[in-house]
Amino acid sequence: MADKYGVIMTEQMRVDEFLAAVLEITQPLDPFDMPLLDAHGAIIASDVSAGDRLVLKAGTLIQSRQIGLAASIGLSRLPTRPHPRVVVLSAGPDLVEPGMDLVDEEEYETNSWLLTTAVREVGAVAYRVHSIPDDESELRAVIEDQLVRADLVIISGERHDDSFALINRTLQLLGEIRDVELAIADSGRHGFGKIGPDQTPVVVLPGDPMAAYTSFELFVRPMIRQMMGALEIHRPSVKARLEKNVNSSSPLRSYLPGVLSEDYALVTVLPHHSEASTMAQANCLVAIPEDAKDVKAGTQVSCVILQRNYSHL
DSSP: OBOTTOOBOOEEEOHHHHHHHHHHTOOOOOOEEEEHHHHTTSEEOSOEEETTEEEEOTTOBOOHHHHHHHHHTTOSEEEEEOOOEEEEEEOOTTEEOTTSOOOTTOEEOOHHHHHHHHHHHHTOEEEEOOOOOOSHHHHHHHHHHHGGGOSEEEEEOOSSHHHHHHHHHHHHTTEEEEEEEESBTTTOEEEEEEETTTTEEEEEEOSSHHHHHHHIIIIIHHHHHHHHTOSOOSOOEEEEEESSOBOOOOSSBEEEEEEEOTTSSEEEEOOOSOHHHHHHHOSEEEEEOTTOOSBOTTOEEEEEESSOOTTOO
């Protein structure tokens, strides 16, 4: 998008607009009959009946109980949607693998480790690319090499926009990509589109790990769940009261890491002293509405549950 002077401008999108756009480029994978043990962890693609009785509903996660039921009615295979294959990579000249020494402005490459394991937690097959491309030709070669095994590609860069520009330029050579500024506080630029001969969906996430993880949970996880054919594609959410005041100066919506009480009645927003430590402690994302300032303790807010409190089932 360009202004009247021809200067390229980044398009801004609301949360709901971005979610709708990335879900539109993602479709459920084609189903096939899978042997029982291989089907474990996949999603039922179509209703399964025993005579006139419906026993397994489409969209159901196949666990041990479903495997046992299928075997008890004489089925050796189940109609399933395959586990999506998701390629995760990071790019940027200042990224360094953990275990190596940092020099000057280098930073440890965090996002591919974070996002690869997050993909696995959804139930997809995740491939982490071990190399870190730092120029356009190298990045393009890596992406094209990975497309043969990808149903979805996730790319992130460094904390500043230089690597985002590198990623965006490269993807523009491979397909149609939209570069957007997401209307979430402290989030940053995102990209999405389809690339390669098979029009493989791709999402570009910010370099900041907390922003990348938040966007994964809000947008990429639903994409993967939709590819799996799941009935529920979003994380569950609850309403809880703030335990302490929250100061917000942003006109944009905020998603802050928090900890829900065992009964889900109260939520505490975690301080941002250490990003990695904050992410590791959080069991929810606390949604603070647009233009909210000095939100008082006791105010009811929406919380996206990242990890259930198993003592409160």
